Amino acid sequence: MSEKIISVTLTAPFGFLKKTDINEDIFLTHNLLHKPAVLGILGAISGLGGFSQSYFTDPKKLPEYYKELSDIPIGIKPITGYNSAVFKKSYLKYNNSTGSASEEPGGNLIVKEQFLVKPKFRVYLKLDESIQIHKTIIDRLNKSEAVFIPYLGKNEYHLWWEDFSSEEFENFIPQFSESYQIDTIFIKKGDEKITSGAALFALLSENSVFTFERLPTGYDTERRVYKFDDFVYTNSKIAGSYNPGNLYKLSESGLILQLN
Secondary structure, eight states, X not given: OOEEEEEEEEEOSEEOOBOTTOOSSEEOBOSSOOHHHHHXXXXXXXXXXXXXXXXXXXXXXXXXXXXXXXXXXXXXXXXXXXXXXXXXXXXXXXXXXXXXXXXXXXXXXXXXXXXXESOEXXXXXXXXXXXXXXXXXXXXXXXXXXXXXXXXXXXXXXXXXXXXXXXXXXXXXXXXXXXXXXXXXXXXXXXXXXXXXXBSSSBOOTTOOEEEEEEEEEEETTTTEEEEEEEXXXXXXXXXXXXXXXXXXXXXXXXXXXXX
8 A cells, every 4th residue: 555654753942833813022832733834844854835935926825835735634642751741831032123023113022932842743644655745755754854954833943853653554433332542633623522421531540631722724725824623632542432533543553543
């Protein structure tokens, strides 16, 4: 089978995944990595054009990397190193003196910017070796090569990757009578609830981890703004009666992933 699930661990000393709902005085970051950011990283690794290139050719069009890679199913797992899926954060303060940042005399704006400390994620990609751009991504990830330097949100937050893996997979359909665990973040759509009788999850323990975050899943191609979905991450077992869709099981490790 030409399709494989490729995975690597992305690491960076710092990261900034800007939230778009706050744009004055303080900039906040998402806690979790999201698909549009991963696509940008893959675009840099494979050498595809980004927003700066598309702006000079046609400002109304999305960049080359997004058009070429947006259909790749992606799964993401946060790795914090402790019993939480929430990364440590700090903030810095700097002056934006470009002249257009503020209406104050001199155009100087003092900004506070939150950032992630030592973010680390396992990223899963469903790729088809018969598609040339997919093959290029597989080869460069495996050889630790990149055309452009990838970064996590800002060009001073350089990232790298390790622990390349390639596995066969099969579609996974939960069985009503059996609980299961999803190793990645997954989409919780609408008013759906993850239930087992009166409980939200099938098995809970003192080491249970829960993270809920609304994250970008792609771009509105007409308006060039993010589309969002509600995501969940947990290490707890989920009731077999709940199926969030787009689930895959890795043949060797047995991990169950959601790829979107």
